[in-house]
Every structure is written in structure tokens, then in C-alpha cells.
Amino acid sequence: MFIDYYEVLEVSPNANSETLERVFRYFAMRYHPDNQATGNEARFSEIVEAHNTLKDPVKRAQYDIQYKDHAGLSRELSEEAGNTKGMERDVVIQARLLALLYVKRRQDVNNPGIGDVELERLSGCPREHLEFHLWYMKAKGWIARIENGTMAITVEGIDRANSEHRRDPPTKLLDHTVS
Structure with missing residues (x-):
């Protein structure tokens, strides 16, 4: 199943590395399992996975190919749903x-x-x-x-x-x- 890492980190696919790091640090502190108020282990793991993929230029390039394919399928689905x-x-x-x-x-x-x-x-x-x-x-x-x-x-x-x-x-x- 495809996971939209940009959506997980709530950033644009055009986000630069500084933005990715800043957003990652914010979410990592918020959802870290040690955080008594807002800790969420599943959400934290998802954020770490997204960050690890998008911070590495090679992994990000490979991911972006899948992302564009998925975006194309989503657009087709949306267009077909709009066609009565x-x-x-x-x-x-x-x-x-x-x-x-x-x-x-x-x-x-x-x-x-x-x-x-x-x-x-x-x-x-x-x-x-x-x-x-x-x-x-x-x-x-x-x-x-x-x-x-x-x-x-x-x-x-x-x-x-x-x-x-x-x-x-x-x-x-x-x-x-x-x-």
C-alpha cells in the first residue's frame, strides 16, 4: 500500500531539506512515545519512516517516481468519480x-x-x-x-x-x- 510521506509530514512535495528537518523535529517531539501528553508510537514510527525516505536524495528520487504514479491514479479516480x-x-x-x-x-x-x-x-x-x-x-x-x-x-x-x-x-x- 502506498503511503504519502508528504502528507504524513504535512509538507509540499517541493519542500527543501531544511523544511523537512524543521517539520520532522516538530512532529518527532510531539508524537514521541515518551511524550506523556501527545505521544503516539504508531504516528511517531510513520513520521520517522517518512523523514528517513525524504531526507535521502536517492531514496527521495525513487519515492517521487512512485508518488507521481500514485498522484496520476488518484487524479484518474477523481475524474472518473466526477463523470456521471x-x-x-x-x-x-x-x-x-x-x-x-x-x-x-x-x-x-x-x-x-x-x-x-x-x-x-x-x-x-x-x-x-x-x-x-x-x-x-x-x-x-x-x-x-x-x-x-x-x-x-x-x-x-x-x-x-x-x-x-x-x-x-x-x-x-x-x-x-x-x-
Whole structure:
């Protein structure tokens, strides 16, 4: 797990060595286990580890490479979280999966399951994305893995699919009669 040493020491990634030393001394005195009022051994160890890494130019350069990679991943996560299109797409995929499993159960109540590869093919969703949706729908109780290892819709899933269907307003066709 990545630990943000700049955050631990509450300094900028651009902080110079004098700033690092000053901040380290302040936190070391504050969190040292011998300090009766504010001592915290775990926090102290974290501060020492951060300081030892950032004070050494070679270790800091190596750490900064990891830091930039982590910052890039954090930025991607933040951008994706701000993009509501991704969540809307997830709702559509989940509705499609429920619809596929609903129809399969209705067509053959004694053999209601669809295998993972077939679900991937029918839904058009790659396996690595499908895993999230299957996890979510299983946790909600909408689908379950049955004895033969395939996925099938549950009673709760049928109720969910039916409630979604009822929420969608019916499409009204315009009457184009020519007078």
C-alpha cells in the first residue's frame, strides 16, 4: 500500500531539506512515545519512516517516481468519480444483465443459468468490468450462482427488473394521419 510521506509530514512535495528537518523535529517531539501528553508510537514510527525516505536524495528520487504514479491514479479516480456518464452506463449494464437473466429464467425455469463467458458475450461487457456488476448484483440479492456454476436471477432480481420496467414511461407513438 502506498503511503504519502508528504502528507504524513504535512509538507509540499517541493519542500527543501531544511523544511523537512524543521517539520520532522516538530512532529518527532510531539508524537514521541515518551511524550506523556501527545505521544503516539504508531504516528511517531510513520513520521520517522517518512523523514528517513525524504531526507535521502536517492531514496527521495525513487519515492517521487512512485508518488507521481500514485498522484496520476488518484487524479484518474477523481475524474472518473466526477463523470456521471460512467455511473449511468453501469445502470444500463446492470439492467441489461438482469433482463438477460430474467428472460433465461422465464424461458427455462428448470435451467435458468447463464455462464460467465456467455454473459460477457451477450452483455457486450468485458470480463474485468462484468466482475463489478456481478459482485454488486449478488450482494443486492438480485442474482446468485446456482449448483451448476452459472448465474441466475433470483426472486429479488425479478422484482427489481419488474420495478425498473414499471418506472420507464411507455413510449407513445404519434399518429401521423394525413388529412
